[in-house]
Amino acid sequence: MFVEHENPDGPQVSQIALVRQGSQTATLQQVPLDPQSTLARQESVKGTGISTTLYRTSSGKNVARPFGGSPSMLKRTTSAKLPAITQEPPSTLVRNLSRTLSRSFSNKVHPGVPLKFGITQEEIKKLEGSFEELKKRGGVRVVMHALRITADRGVEGEPEEIKKRTESFGSNTYPEKKRKRFWQYVWEALQDETLLILIACAIVSLVVGLTTEDPKSGWYDGAGIAFAVICVVLVASISDWRQSLQFLELTAEKRKIYINCTRGGRRCKVLIFDLVVGDIVHLNVGDQIPGDGLLVEGQSLVIDESSMTGESDPMSKDDDHPFMLSGCKVLDGFGTMVVTAVGMNTEWGKVMATLSEDTDESTPLQERLDSLATTIGKIGLSIAVIVFVVLLIRFLATTDLKHFTGEDGRKIVDFFAIAVTIVVVAVPEGLPLAVTLTLAYSMSKMMDDRALVRHLQACETMGSATAICSDKTGTLTMNQMTVVNNWICGKLRKTIGFDEDVFTEGVVEIIFQSICLNTNGNVHFPTDETLPAEVSGTPTEIAVLTWGVKLGARFEEVKKDIKTVAVETFNSTKKRMGIIFRTKDGKPWLHWKGAAEIMLEHCTGYMQADGSVEPITEQRMEELQLIISAFANAALRTLCFAFREITEAEVESLTPEKLKAEGFPESNLTCLAIIGIKDPCRPGVPEAVAKCQSAGIIVRMVTGDNIQTAVAIATECGIYQEGGTAIEGKDFRVMTPEEQYEVLPNVQIYLWCTICVHTVVPISNTCTRKACKTQEYSHKCS
Secondary structure, eight states: OOOOOOOTTSTTOOOEEEEEETTEEEEEEEOOOOTTOEEEEEEEETTTTEEEEEEEOTTSOEEOOGGGSOHHHHHHHHTTTHHHHTTSOHHHHHHHHHHHHIIIIISOOOTTOOOOOSSOHHHHHHHTTOHHHHHHHTOHHHHHHHTTOOTTTBBOOOHHHHHHHHHHHOOSOOOOOOOOOHHHHHHHHTTOHHHHHHHHHHHHHHHHHHHHSOTTTTTHHHHHHHHHHHHHHHHHHHHHHHHHHHHHHHHHHHTOOEEEEEETTEEEEEEGGGOOTTOEEEEOTTOBOOSEEEEEEEEEEEEEOHHHHOOOSOEEOBTTBOEEOTTOEEEEEEEEEEEEEOGGGSHHHHHHHHOOOOOOOOOHHHHHHHHHHHHHHHHHHHHHHHHHHHHHHHHHHHSOGGGOOHHHHHHHHHHHHHHHHHHHHHSOTHHHHHHHHHHHHHHHHHHHTTOOOSSTHHHHHHHTOOEEEEESTTTTBOOOOEEEEEEETTEEEOSOSOOTTTSOHHHHHHHHHHHHHSOSOEEEOOSSTTSOOEEESSHHHHHHHHHHHHHTOOHHHHHTTOEEEEEEEEETTTTEEEEEEEOTTOOEEEEEEEEHHHHGGGEEEEEOTTSOEEEOOHHHHHHHHHHHHHHHHTTEEEEEEEEEEOOHHHHHHOOHHHHHHTOSOOSSEEEEEEEEEEOOBOTTHHHHHHHHHHTTOEEEEEESSOHHHHHHHHHHHTOOOTTOEEEEHHHHHTSOHHHHHHHGGGEEEEESOOOOTTOOOOOOTTOOHHHHTTSOOOOOOO
16 A cells, blocks of 8 residues: 655645555545656655655656655554554545545644645635636635645644634734824814803903903903813713723624634634634524635525625525625525635725724713703803893993093903803803713713623613513523423433334434434534533524434434435524435435424324334324423423425426425425423523513513413513413514504513514503504514
8 A cells, every 4th residue: 555645835736645455546636747747756654555755846846745744744643543444445445544644634734844825815816706717726626725625624723724824814803993092082072062162261251350350369260161171071081081992892892703613624613813714614594704705515595795795685605606705694594615815805804994983972862961051052142142232332322432441441341251251150061071970970880780882872762761672592591402301203201312122223313314414503523432522503403413412313424425405494484494315325305393383284194113104193183282382381492303205306396496485395294203492591580570670661572482482481581470461473463553552562472573674663651542653563573
């Protein structure tokens, strides 16, 4: 057996990896070499049967170190494995050795061995948005090869490799905008109209006081006004400056987003700032794309690119449209992408660089008080002018101007001083100070309660709230889900695992397929068997997959030899997700997973432990519905697993257009299992709800669970009380505005509904019927 492998550092050298055993030869990876390359030297790894070859390119450059490593490195990596694999069949030998070599040398950075890439950032830029350029380059897989990664391994994640990729392609960070200096906040505070009037009054008062009165005491009034202005400016400036620092910390905290990546062949969560070019990123509905990249594989992937392109229509991503833009959101489907640009090299980074710093807006209270202060100031100024004019006219009418003396001039200045005094008294210089101090105090108190408020007007707005509509999962509950009850193949069980004398091997295989294939999550088993399996995905997927692991499912073993035909992703309308796949024998199967009460309507039979399928009679349907009700009344979320064999004709008829319009077949399903998932109530929620209710605030729960589960959890949280009602979105939608107004005061739970933009529904008990008729009512809840 021998291995030949060429270092890809040279531009004209490609990789060749061959494995021979006896008379059989298998190619691990082969790309034609430069025809002008010549053999320079061959080195053998003693005791392994492996030899490595050194080539000289047409430019005269020697190319060594196979897979980025020397023969001695190759020997250390493979010698321990050779005794175990040399007795294997050639196909198994090739697969095992390929995996060993790729894991050991494809991405790893060895001390003293430079990591070089077959593509530069400038070359990647030329590929962006141009499918023709990408095809010329050889496609997505060739770009991945040039980035020294594979789809199943990704970046190895070693510090030296991450450092090298960051040096070569940049980091996924944006330059911080220049912070405002303290004097800039002082200058902004001085732009207040009220303060400008006060400054003018202070100057005039000082001039008048020093010229017409005793200089020792005449400056008192002017200095007092100036001191008040200085206090207001300093307090406002310091408050805004501290607020900006706290908001910078808040922004940094908000940006700490973790991305699902594959590194070193295992799924893990990576901080978005640590993302590098070459990372394999897994995307699901609701995710924001963390960097520019290319689609590796995806199912029904739909992206909202309006923030980057201005196009309102969602974009479907597939092999013909593989370009992914940073900052865009996944609307539907799921997929895997390879990151080709991060940070300022992305289109999103260029947009971020052009954005100016957020400007602080006045709160509604500040605007009203500023308007009041300005109005009072204008009235005071008008009265002061009138008084000054009246006094001046009276003085001029009673004075002989031919004998105008200095004493007469001082009297005119006194008249002006009286006018200034009126202005000073009328203008509420303490009002801005009081508002600033109040808001600063409110913000500090909320910070003590671990509540970070980005916009202070939110505090004022919440002060007038009469109702709170809260999501359930992750808000009222901990979002830490666990399967605690299950009904499998006609048996209600709380035990984990299968009884071999009860469940046949075929039934167990179908159950494992339903759990492990119809999912967006992933399971990684560490090499150390004493460590628990690492499960990733949404909280619901984690609960289901963890349950599958406890049942004995081996994720990779179940997926082996399975070919996915099509996937229907989960959506809030259908409340289910499905997959069509082919098993090793080529037979197609359809598996569904979704809300139990909905899935059960499409099932005509259920599988028993011996593999037989029993029809769901009316009596059996009632029993299953009672099981679902029992789970729901125990505050458990219920999921149902169902499947059916699908014909080749049905598979061929599933065109993209038909899938988009109708989806997968939903009839004649066989029920496999029903599970109950517990999501415990978050500590402190009942107390918080009670405080809101004691303050006269109605707390309502909005959820996608069925009514029994919702009522049980709402009761546990203290939301659902005697006299309250729970209503589904479809029932609320068909009501007239008058009927909606009648039921709203008592509604405490909203089920399966969405709140539409530009929809106003009156919820205050103090609304009059006449006033409510002028409001716009929601007719779009789903």
